[in-house]
Amino acid sequence: MRTRAWLGPAWDPYGELVVIRQEMNRLFDTLLGAGQFRAGERWEPAMDVWETPRELCLVVELAGVPQTEIRLEIADGALTIQGERRPDPAFRQDQLQRMERRHGPFFRSLTLPPGVDAERVRAVCRDGLLEIRLAKRPAAAGRDIRVDVS
Numbered sequence: 001m002r003t004r005a006w007l008g009p010a011w012d013p014y015g016e017l018v019v020i021r022q023e024m025n026r027l028f029d030t031l032l033g034a035g036q037f038r039a040g041e042r043w044e045p046a047m048d049v050w051e052t053p054r055e056l057c058l059v060v061e062l063a064g065v066p067q068t069e070i071r072l073e074i075a076d077g078a079l080t081i082q083g084e085r086r087p088d089p090a091f092r093q094d095q096l097q098r099m100e101r102r103h104g105p106f107f108r109s110l111t112l113p114p115g116v117d118a119e120r121v122r123a124v125c126r127d128g129l130l131e132i133r134l135a136k137r138p139a140a141a142g143r144d145i146r147v148d149v150s
Contacts, residue, residue, distance in 0.1 A: 043102040045081075049110065056116055056134040060108065063128030064101070070130060074118045081108045081130070115139075 046061040060081055062070065069083040087103045112118075112134065120135035 042104060043106050044108055045106050047081075047108060047110075051113075054136055056113065056136065058110070058130075058132040058134075060130040060132070061128065062106075062125065062130050065106075065128075067125045070125065072121075072123055072132070074112070074121065077112050079110045079112055079132070079134070081110075081132075082106060 048059045050057050058079075062083070062085070065083055065085045069085070071080075071082050073080045073082075082105070084105045085101075085103050115136050117135045117137045122133045124131050
């Protein structure tokens with residue numbers, strides 16, 4: 001009976017593609033300076049949005065942004081979140097090695113679905129997260145319509 005020689009682990013083409021992608025990403029990051037931002041560039045904070053039967057909920061990531069720098073507005077069926085994250089006062093451009101956190105003005109706008117009550121909004125900023133809850137109007141009560149037979 002012949003035995004097969006051990007050829008090592010099976011070749012995984014998908015694993016090879018992952019490694020190639022990681023190397024390409026590293027190359028482009030190095031060449032193009034991806035992940036590095038200039039102070040003062042406008043940016044968009046990350047946001048999660050979900051809906052419950054009673055409200056629309058948003059959580060916006062605003063670490064390092066003081067509450068005094070955050071402005072919320074509801075107009076024309078849209079919620080706008082804007083403000084500014086300023087760099088640390090000790091920051092000096094000539095000492096910069098890498099900047100991955102964005103600084104400068106930010107802006108996000110979200111079209112609100114019908115049924116949101118713009119008068120009943122709660123916003124709380126805690127631990128770098130801005131939580132916004134917009135209540136929904138109660139659904140209009142349906143009514144039965146009698147159909148006459150002629």
